[in-house]
Amino acid sequence: TSLLIIIKMKVKTQWAVKKKLDRFCKHVLDYESLGDVDLVILTDRGSEFLNPEFIETNHDTDKKLFSLFYCDPMCSHQKGKVENAHTLIRRFIPKGTSIKNTTQEDCIKMMNNINSFKRERLNWSTPYESFRLLYNTFLLYKYRLRNISARKVSLDKSIFK
Numbered sequence: 001t002s003l004l005i006i007i008k009m010k011v012k013t014q015w016a017v018k019k020k021l022d023r024f025c026k027h028v029l030d031y032e033s034l035g036d037v038d039l040v041i042l043t044d045r046g047s048e049f050l051n052p053e054f055i056e057t058n059h060d061t062d063k064k065l066f067s068l069f070y071c072d073p074m075c076s077h078q079k080g081k082v083e084n085a086h087t088l089i090r091r092f093i094p095k096g097t098s099i100k101n102t103t104q105e106d107c108i109k110m111m112n113n114i115n116s117f118k119r120e121r122l123n124w125s126t127p128y129e130s131f132r133l134l135y136n137t138f139l140l141y142k143y144r145l146r147n148i149s150a151r152k153v154s155l156d157k158s159i160f161k
Helices: 014-028 031-036 052-056 076-092 104-115 127-134 138-142
Strands: 040-043 067-070
Touching: 014 052, 014 138, 040 076, 052 067, 076 104, 104 127, 127 138
Parallel strands: 040 067
Antiparallel strands: none
């Protein structure tokens, strides 16, 4: 569906990533039903992802929640959709700009605009609409995702004014 979820993290550690991903999985699906769905996370080799078994596993049940895969170094083409999302985020926060003062509210504004942008590969639907058709809408509510009409979508810093 290409639905983008941005969660501002205070620290960049394995524990912080694990906590956010566990919470996300709990909201997306019941832990018991995860056996029926293959969740995949494709990432770079940042220090916060160096122990994939730790991040992938629910340590209360020892059940693997998802699979974590790395791209090869200098091969951003291996995660094309992620790179496309980064390009859209860079319209709001240019490369080299500190995100220190970016709030979760700013992230929500970016998410809602990006997820309301129609995509050819989605048959000119939006990621928001595609997700809503296929999955649990509780996630949309929980992460404060909402559809913005096409004529009001903005993919630049003007949303922060």
